[in-house]
Amino acid sequence: MKVLVAVKRVVDYNVKVRVKADNSGVDLxxxxxxxxxxxxxxxxEAVRLKExxxxxxxxxxxxxxxxxxxxxRTALALGADRAILVESAEDLTSxxxxxxxxxxxxxxxxxxxxxxxxxxxxxxxxTGQMLAALTGYGQGTFASKVEVSGxxxxxxxxxxxxxxxxxxxxxxxxxxxxxLNEPRYASLPNIMKAKKKPLEVLTPDALGVxxxxxxxxxxxxxxxxxxxxxxVKSVAELVEKLKNEAKVI
Amino acid sequence: xxxxxxxxxxxxxxxxATLNTVAAAAKIGGDxxxxxxxxSIGAVAEAAAKIAGVAKVLVADNAAxxxxxxxxxxxxxxxxxQDYSHILAAATSNGKNILPRVAAQLDVDQISEIIxxxxxxxxxxxxxxxxxxxxxxxxxxVKVITVRATGFDPVAxxxxxxxVEAVAAVHDAGTSSFVGExxxxxxxxxxxxxxxxxxxxxxxxxxxxxxxxxxxxxxLGAAVGASRAAVDAGFVPNDMQVGQTGKIVAPQLYIAxxxxxxxxxxxxxxxxxxxxxxxxxxxxxxFQVADYGLVADLFEAVPELEKLV
Numbered sequence: 001m002k003v004l005v006a007v008k009r010v011v012d013y014n015v016k017v018r019v020k021a022d023n024s025g026v027d028l029x030x031x032x033x034x035x036x037x038x039x040x041x042x043x044x045e046a047v048r049l050k051e052x053x054x055x056x057x058x059x060x061x062x063x064x065x066x067x068x069x070x071x072x073r074t075a076l077a078l079g080a081d082r083a084i085l086v087e088s089a090e091d092l093t094s095x096x097x098x099x100x101x102x103x104x105x106x107x108x109x110x111x112x113x114x115x116x117x118x119x120x121x122x123x124x125x126x127t128g129q130m131l132a133a134l135t136g137y138g139q140g141t142f143a144s145k146v147e148v149s150g151x152x153x154x155x156x157x158x159x160x161x162x163x164x165x166x167x168x169x170x171x172x173x174x175x176x177x178x179x180l181n182e183p184r185y186a187s188l189p190n191i192m193k194a195k196k197k198p199l200e201v202l203t204p205d206a207l208g209v210x211x212x213x214x215x216x217x218x219x220x221x222x223x224x225x226x227x228x229x230x231x232v233k234s235v236a237e238l239v240e241k242l243k244n245e246a247k248v249i
Numbered sequence: 250x251x252x253x254x255x256x257x258x259x260x261x262x263x264x265x266a267t268l269n270t271v272a273a274a275a276k277i278g279g280d281x282x283x284x285x286x287x288x289s290i291g292a293v294a295e296a297a298a299k300i301a302g303v304a305k306v307l308v309a310d311n312a313a314x315x316x317x318x319x320x321x322x323x324x325x326x327x328x329x330x331q332d333y334s335h336i337l338a339a340a341t342s343n344g345k346n347i348l349p350r351v352a353a354q355l356d357v358d359q360i361s362e363i364i365x366x367x368x369x370x371x372x373x374x375x376x377x378x379x380x381x382x383x384x385x386x387x388x389x390x391v392k393v394i395t396v397r398a399t400g401f402d403p404v405a406x407x408x409x410x411x412x413v414e415a416v417a418a419v420h421d422a423g424t425s426s427f428v429g430e431x432x433x434x435x436x437x438x439x440x441x442x443x444x445x446x447x448x449x450x451x452x453x454x455x456x457x458x459x460x461x462x463x464x465x466x467x468x469l470g471a472a473v474g475a476s477r478a479a480v481d482a483g484f485v486p487n488d489m490q491v492g493q494t495g496k497i498v499a500p501q502l503y504i505a506x507x508x509x510x511x512x513x514x515x516x517x518x519x520x521x522x523x524x525x526x527x528x529x530x531x532x533x534x535x536f537q538v539a540d541y542g543l544v545a546d547l548f549e550a551v552p553e554l555e556k557l558v
Contacts, residue, residue: 011377013513016380016512017377017380017381019380019381026376026377026380026381093358094349094358094359095352095353095356095357095358095359098353117494118494120377120378120493121376121377122376123361123362123375123376123377123378123493124359124361125345125349125361126349126352126359126361127349128349129319129345129346129347129348129349129350129353130349130350130352130353130359131353132319132320132350133323133349133350133351133352133353133354134353136422136424137424138320138422138424138425139319139320139346139350139425141319141345141346142342142346144487154428157342158342158487158488159342159343159430159488160341160342160343160488160496161259161430161432161433161488162430162431162432162433162486162488163430163431164316164427164429164430164431165427165428165429165430166318166425166426166427166428167425167426167427167428168424168425169423169424169425172424177494178477178481178487178494179480179481179487213358214357214358214387214388214389215358215360215385215386215387215388215389216385216386216387216388217383217384217385217386218371218384218385218386219383219384220376220381220382220383220384221381221382221384222380222381222382223375223379223380223381223382223519226519226524226538226540229524229536229538229539229540229541229542230540230541230542231531231536231541231542231543231544232541232542232543234543235543235545235550235553235554235557236557238525238541238543238554239554239557239558241541242502242523242525242541242558246502246522246523246540246541248445248501248502248522248523249445249469249502249558
């Protein structure tokens with residue numbers, strides 16, 4: 001079966017972002033960009049399905065600027081077979097991304113679509129669910145285990161009180177949680193080989209999708225800073241402060 | 250304006266996060282209706298009808314909605330929700346699972362995890378692991394929103410007397426089925442609702458050492474949390490994880506023990522009223538957000554703290 005994986009180019013998770021002085025957004029100039037950590041897990045899961053003989057082809061897709069080709073090449077170096085970039089310079093909402101992915105799903109007809117549960121920039125946690133709604137497929141969100149058997153996939157999901165397992169008919173949508181797997185590193189020979197793998201570039205217009213949005217970001221501000229705390233010398237002093245100064249115990 | 254709030258429940262008990270979500274709805278203003286979807290949910294519907302400020306409770310009691318599978322519940326919410334100005338749900342694993350599916354069916358963008366209401370169409374929400382706060386305006390005819398519980402003080406669970414109305418519509422997509430679940434058992438307060446939270450990180454060294462934190466927590470009536478490092482190392486189950494991708498807490502007192510304070514962890518707890526850090530590395534970033542920092546070996550400090558409180 002064919003597996004489609006969606007990846008996003010985001011600010012590297014170790015970068016402490018700064019809000020722009022004019023409150024129009026966060027400053028992304030000269031900041032290290034990487035593949036969203038949850039997307040790495042999604043790529044790894046697809047590659048493992050291929051290694052197990054469950055998947056025959058892994059197609060990786062990204063929606064974003066020309067530079068997102070770097071993240072697609074990374075996914076190819078990790079074991080994906082070919083890549084699709086839907087080029088868009090704008091910052092798209094999750095719904096617009098889900099509509100573009102729906103168009104790619106219609107074109108590619110994968111049996112399984114794997115996405116990360118959320119992107120660490122917008123922290124939306126929407127795209128996978130929205131794609132599932134648009135395609136009408138079942139959804140296995142926050143997956144910590146994925147098992148394909150026949151025309152079904154059993155997904156163990158991380159929920160607030162513990163874990164839940166659901167069975168979905170294929171085709172289906174899965175979004176990854178942190179504990180699904182440990183992503184591998186790309187080896188140098190594979191990085192070289194990935195440069196020769198096919199990468200197709202499309203546009204929203206070519207896919208016939210409107211990316212108009214009902215949401216508008218008015219401003220972006222830095223969160224209120226916490227006032228500096230103090231260091232106490234002993235546990236006794238700590239307890240005294242908590243009782244008498246902060247009055248929390 | 251009429252607002253539809255999706256009740257958060259496990260089939261038997263109405264979850265406290267519902268009260269915070271109703272509080273957010275009250276800030277928007279307008280009639281508040283609550284939808285309870287599930288199977289054999291009489292007790293939950295009764296509890297929902299008692300919430301202060303709720304005008305009407307809609308009850309969709311059907312086998313198709315058992316375990317609230319999003320494939321079946323989302324079409325129900327989307328069909329009912331067309332007549333409302335806002336659809337709200339708590340940003341729990343359930344709310345996050347269902348609501349984006351509803352938004353896409355209504356062809357509108359969703360606003361995730363709002364922490365405040367500026368006006369009926371404008372909301373604020375944290376982005377980049379809480380390192381920036383975005384103000385977002387929606388022009389959607391139906392505004393679909395998940396609510397971060399820690400951003401809103403809960404409304405009273407008692408005092409209301411809403412009319413209860415059954416919803417007959419049944420949506421069964423037939424694309425998914427529930428297989429089973431494994432819930433972690435705990436006698437301590439729920440992490441997201443606790444007044445005091447004691448969390449351990451990699452510094453705990455192993456799962457057995459968490460007993461020191463449990464002893465302290467029991468004395469304080471606290472819930473016990475963990476950093477991702479402690480969860481990934483297998484010390485504790487992952488539903489204890491506090492952070493950007495785990496639970497978001499904002500207790501009166503948060504005690505971070507053996508936690509370095511990576512931005513992903515801070516995203517889940519930095520709105521706590523008082524933060525205490527116990528760490529032997531005085532350069533640890535956790536000390537930059539801690540109100541009270543103690544540089545000490547946790548294996549000496551925690552038992553001593555337990556004795557003194």
